[in-house]
Amino acid sequence: MSTWPSDAAPGRVAGADAPLPKKLLTQVLVVVGPTGIGKSQLAFDLAVQLDGEIVVADSRQVYQRLDIATNKPSQEQRRRVRYHMIDFVDPATNFDAAQYLEGARNAIEDITSRSKLPIVEGGTMLYVDAL
Numbered sequence: 001m002s003t004w005p006s007d008a009a010p011g012r013v014a015g016a017d018a019p020l021p022k023k024l025l026t027q028v029l030v031v032v033g034p035t036g037i038g039k040s041q042l043a044f045d046l047a048v049q050l051d052g053e054i055v056v057a058d059s060r061q062v063y064q065r066l067d068i069a070t071n072k073p074s075q076e077q078r079r080r081v082r083y084h085m086i087d088f089v090d091p092a093t094n095f096d097a098a099q100y101l102e103g104a105r106n107a108i109e110d111i112t113s114r115s116k117l118p119i120v121e122g123g124t125m126l127y128v129d130a131l
Helices: 039-050 075-080 097-113 125-130
Strands: 008-012 019-021 029-032 052-056 117-122
Touching (some): 029 125, 039 052, 039 075, 039 117, 052 097, 097 117, 097 125
Parallel strands (some): 029 117
Antiparallel strands (some): 008 019
16 A cells, blocks of 8 residues: 555655655656667657657757767658657767756756657666756
């Protein structure tokens, strides 16, 4: 039998004694795993089926002009599904997990404000864990 209140989730903020209220949590689908297992295609298929948008969690796909080595989504995929956190950093510029976290949170807030499902996809676990 659960001891959690019906309006709380079994998660906690560091240092807090009470569980998080469910209304503070955002539903996000997360597709993670090692390179080459089909995460990108699965996330795309889910976004099409569930009216979602993809928040990329890949430390290389954030960079502009690094298309071939990073397996970025095709132009057709980008036409059909909106992608966030991709192709916006100049390769000569540093980009860190704190910057990713700020951008990804903003993207998730934007996606949910339009009643769409955020789908976080990628293999950079530092980014995923930060979220």
